[in-house]
Amino acid sequence: xxxxxxxxxxxxxxxxxxxxxxxxxxxxxxxxxxxxxxxxxxxxxxxxxxxxxxxxxxxxxxxxxxxxxxxxxxxxxxxxxxxxxxxxxxxxxxxxxxxxxxxxxxxxxxxxxxxxxxxxxxxxxxxxxxxxxxxxxxxxxxxxxxxxxxxxxxxxxxxxxxxxxxxxxxxxxxxxxxxxxxxxxxxxxxxxxxxxxxxxxxxxxxxxxxxxxxxxxxxxxxxxxxxxxxxxxxxxxxxxxxxxxxxxxxxxxxxxxxxxxxxxxxxxxxxxxxxxxxxxxxxxxxxxxxxxxxxxxxxxxxxxxxxxxxxxxxxxxxxxxxxxxxxxxxxxxxxxxxxxxxxxxxxxxxxxxxxxxxxxxxxxxxxxxxxxxxxxxxxxxxxxxxxxxxxxxxxxxxxxxxxxxxxxxxxxxxxxxxxx
Ligand SMILES: Cc1ncc(COP(=O)(O)O)c(C=O)c1O
Ligand SMILES: [Zn+2]
Numbered sequence: 340x341x342x343x344x345x346x347x348x349x350x351x352x353x354x355x356x357x358x359x360x361x362x363x364x365x366x367x368x369x370x371x372x373x374x375x376x377x378x379x380x381x382x383x384x385x386x387x388x389x390x391x392x393x394x395x396x397x398x399x400x401x402x403x404x405x406x407x408x409x410x411x412x413x414x415x416x417x418x419x420x421x422x423x424x425x426x427x428x429x430x431x432x433x434x435x436x437x438x439x440x441x442x443x444x445x446x447x448x449x450x451x452x453x454x455x456x457x458x459x460x461x462x463x464x465x466x467x468x469x470x471x472x473x474x475x476x477x478x479x480x481x482x483x484x485x486x487x488x489x490x491x492x493x494x495x496x497x498x499x500x501x502x503x504x505x506x507x508x509x510x511x512x513x514x515x516x517x518x519x520x521x522x523x524x525x526x527x528x529x530x531x532x533x534x535x536x537x538x539x540x541x542x543x544x545x546x547x548x549x550x551x552x553x554x555x556x557x558x559x560x561x562x563x564x565x566x567x568x569x570x571x572x573x574x575x576x577x578x579x580x581x582x583x584x585x586x587x588x589x590x591x592x593x594x595x596x597x598x599x600x601x602x603x604x605x606x607x608x609x610x611x612x613x614x615x616x617x618x619x620x621x622x623x624x625x626x627x628x629x630x631x632x633x634x635x636x637x638x639x640x641x642x643x644x645x646x647x648x649x650x651x652x653x654x655x656x657x658x659x660x661x662x663x664x665x666x667x668x669x670x671x672x673x674x675x676x677x678x679x680x681x682x683x684x685x686x687x688x689x690x691x692x693x694x695x696x697x698x699x700x701x702x703x704x705x706x707x708x709x710x711x712x713x714x715x716x717x718x719x720x721x722x723x724x725x726x727x728x729x730x731x732x733x734x735x736x737x738x739x740x741x742x743x744x745x746x747x748x749x750x751x752x753x754x755x756x757x758x759x
Contacts, residue, residue, distance in 0.1 A: 342380045343405040346371035346553055349661045357405070362551050370659055371553040372601070373405045377608040386611045390568060390579035397423035397458060397561040403605055405557050406466045416493030418451035422461055423561060425449045427569040430725070432692040433705070437712055441722040443583065444693060445566055448701070452513060453730035454651075455562065455595055456486035462558030463547040464490055472545040474499060478535035479549075480528050480591065480650050481510030482729055487547055488519035499544060501531040507650055507734045529642065529655045549594045550659030556598045563602025566724055567612055582612040584721035587711065589703040589728055590620040590674070591652035593629060593663025599726065600666035616724075617672040619716065620663060621707035623647035623700070624676040629657045629664070633674045638664060648679050648737055651700030651729050673716050677706035683741040685709075686731065696731035696738070704728075 345354040350369030363370055384402055392399040398420070401407040412420045426446045434442045450457040460483065467475050476499040477487050484500040491498040498519035502511070503526060514521055524531040532548055539546040549555050564580075571581040582603060588596040596618055606612040622630045626645035632638065642656040657663060667674055677685075685705035690696050704725040711717040731738050746757050 340402065341405060341407075342375045342402065343373055344376050345374045347374050349665075360553075362546060362553070370550050370662060372662065373553060373557050375403075375605070377605075381609055384609070386578045386580060386609070390571075395424035396421045397461060397558070399423075400561055400564050403564065404462065404561075405554065406462065406469055408465045409468055416490075418457075418492070419461060419464065419490045419494065422451050422457050422490075424565060427566060427724070430693040433688075433708075436692070437709065438719050439712065439723065440720045442708065443566075443570070443722070443724045444695060444727060445562065445724050446695060446727050447562065448695065448697060448727055448730040450486075452482070452486045452489035453733065454482035454486060455559070455726070455728040456483040457490060458561050459483065459549070459555035459558040459594070459598070460486035460490050460547065462554045463487075463545070463552055464494070464496060466554045467496060467545045468494075470545075472543075473497060474542070474544040475547050476501065476535050476539050476544040477547040478502075478528065478531040480653055481506045481514070481733065482651055483547070483549060484519070484521075485510055485513040485733075488514045488517035491519070492517045499538070501535040501538070503528045503531045505650075507736065509733050509735055510650070513733070527644065527655055528653065532658065548658065549592045550597075550657075550662070555594055556601055556659070556662070559595055559598025560602030560605065562726065563599045564606065567603070567606055570722075578611040580606055580611040582606070582614055582616050583724045585617045585619060585672075585711075585717055585723045586726055587619045587621065587704045587707040587723060588726045589652050589700050590622045590629060590657075590663060591626070591654045591700065592658040592660070593620070593666075594659040595726070595728060596620045596666045597659050597662035600662075600670065603670075615670050618666050618670045619672045619707050619711050620667050620674045621677050621703040622674060623649045623652050623682070623703065624678045626653050626655070627676070628655060629660050630674055630676050632660060633664060633667070649677075649682050649699035649703065650734065651698060652703065673711070675707045675710050675714075675716075677703040677710075681706045683737060686738065687741045690731070690742075695727065697727055698729040698731050698734040699737050701728045
């Protein structure tokens with residue numbers, strides 16, 4: 340049973356019935372946001388049922404989702420039917436170094452395709468199955484495509500992918516190996532988005548592109564549910580959900596941060612958490628479109644060619660920028676910029692101090708924490724979650740830049756010399 344009542348346009352505010360729309364607002368092209376009947380949910384749902392469910396996949400939140408997989412879910416391929424409930428653990432070494440009370444790591448590098456994007460692809464796949472579309476296409480900087488290819492594997496669905504030139508080899512490999520059809524688009528991610536939109540219109544494919552498809556945000560919000568449910572396991576509450584003070588999130592298109600915001604908004608509207616955490620978005624300094632809009636106070640975005648090495652957040656113009664700006668503004672958060680050098684350094688620090696190997700875009704979270712604490716946006720007695728989004732194995736070249744060089748040796752004497 341779904342409590343979805345419609346989709347609200349982020350620009351004009353009009354609410355459309357779920358059957359009336361496919362992607363964006365028919366009037367003005369604004370991104371849509373799913374609307375639920377919270378009053379009825381509150382009457383009919385008990386959060387303890389969700390917490391007691393022995394199935395920990397994202398599908399255990401089905402009553403809070405706009406769509407779900409066809410039954411029996413267990414008959415579907417395992418990555419699709421079981422994804423979710425990634426580890427949430429303390430990073431004590433980072434806490435000690437920064438003098439922080441609690442820094443949690445939400446490790447979505449452990450999802451089936453090793454990035455956060457599995458959450459969005461799973462929901463889009465569920466919706467494609469529901470409406471009977473068999474080919475799903477996506478424009479991606481690599482991870483969304485990899486998630487789609489991985490989760491379509493073993494189902495009757497076909498994945499078609501549009502990635503920009505310069506997509507890291509490991510991301511390409513992780514898409515191609517699952518049998519997806521891959522097109523490398525001349526130009527940047529922006530051109531890939533345009534190509535995917537045109538191809539879907541021409542060939543009747545279902546478009547998964549981030550933000551444009553409203554189900555992506557609904558999949559991503561499951562990370563907020565998990566954070567709140569997992570935090571309550573460490574300090575129990577009557578509702579079995581508990582919010583942190585701050586969540587730090589890497590931002591490209593802005594759909595992950597708007598998804599986390601949505602998840603916390605849902606829980607707050609239902610009265611299952613007491614407050615919505617402050618969301619801190621970290622953008623790449625060399626992909627400045629969203630950050631400039633934030634600074635100017637406007638909700639429109641210039642197209643500025645991105646130069647960053649952090650492929651996951653390398654966007655010329657954010658596809659879910661309006662909702663990302665609101666996620667930060669409405670929660671009392673802030674946007675912080677990370678330089679490429681700082682992200683590479685943070686990649687190394689996360690690997691050495693927390694034992695987690697992430698790609699540069701994801702390492703931006705640690706830059707956000709350190710800068711946020713330094714600039715006074717985060718207090719030392721607060722509970723902070725770093726939302727990790729992508730594995731370091733996706734961008735080995737950046738890892739080799741961030742790490743020490745290996746030492747070639749032929750004899751033990753040479754080892755001894757190297758040690759002095
Ligand atoms: C590793 C990683 N982190 C963060 C992001 C940013 O997500 P969004 O584009 O929704 O802001 C992406 C998007 O591709 C990503 O791949
Ligand atoms: Zn509209």
